[in-house]
Amino acid sequence: MAVTGAVGGEPGRWRTYGEREIYANPYVWLGQVDVELPDGGRFWHHVIRLHRSAAMVLVDDADRVLLLWRHRVVPDRWGWEVPGGLVDEDEEPADAARRELEEETGYRAGRVEHLVAFQPWPGSVDAEVFVYVGREPERIGEPTGMNEAARLEWVPLVSVREMIAAGKIWNAGSLVALLRFLMKDS
Numbered sequence: 715m716a717v718t719g720a721v722g723g724e725p726g727r728w729r730t731y732g733e734r735e736i737y738a739n740p741y742v743w744l745g746q747v748d749v750e751l752p753d754g755g756r757f758w759h760h761v762i763r764l765h766r767s768a769a770m771v772l773v774d775d776a777d778r779v780l781l782l783w784r785h786r787v788v789p790d791r792w793g794w795e796v797p798g799g800l801v802d803e804d805e806e807p808a809d810a811a812r813r814e815l816e817e818e819t820g821y822r823a824g825r826v827e828h829l830v831a832f833q834p835w836p837g838s839v840d841a842e843v844f845v846y847v848g849r850e851p852e853r854i855g856e857p858t859g860m861n862e863a864a865r866l867e868w869v870p871l872v873s874v875r876e877m878i879a880a881g882k883i884w885n886a887g888s889l890v891a892l893l894r895f896l897m898k899d900s
Contacts, residue, residue: 726752733761741765741800764841768811769798769887771895772823772848777871779892780819780851782863786885794869794877795888797862798843807831807844815848817859819866823848830894834886845891847898871896 731748738744746758772780781794797818801810808826816822829845857863869877874892877883883892 728752731756734758760838762839762841764839766801766807766810766842766844767798767887768801768807768814768844768846769796769891770811770815770823770826770846770848771796771829771891772815772819772821772851773871773895774849774851774868776868778868779871779874779895780821781867781869781883781888782818783865783867784863791884792864793881793885793888794867794883795863795885796845796891798845798887801844808846811844811846811848816854818857818862820853820855820857822852822854824850824852829898830890832890834890843887843890845887845894847895 729750731750733745733747735743735745741764743761743763745761745763747761748756749759750756774780780797782797783792784795785792797815798811799814799818801807805813808828812823812826823846826846826848829847831842831844833840833842835841857866874883874896878889878892883889
């Protein structure tokens, strides 16, 4: 059987021939990419590109994680999340995670280490997320991002799996961050 669409001997690879913009602003790009499938079929595939983002799993010495209780308008739903946000231009993801932690919670992490990077929906959306673990939390003041959360809470890590199962933690970024952290520490 002949393999079409293969590049460099990689069967299954899609080829791209260009793209067209439908809408763009500083936060999101919506467009279409001219693609050829491995079987030779060709079509305009919808694509969304978002800025990179970063999140922080802040853990204290009592094995608790700092979570934000937030309302998300698009699904019109409340849930617990780890702090995070967009990575500014010319900013390192780790610095963005530190900045977002301070803005959203009023806490600073004494030590920060990379945990995982992921794409939440790579079939149509380019939205790389970087996750860090912060330790040695220090309260530095009140949160400055007043629209970020209804409240903050230190949640025992042993409760996180149950909260996920109950649908209280449902955001993709928070799920990946917390599950990866629990996997690392088990």
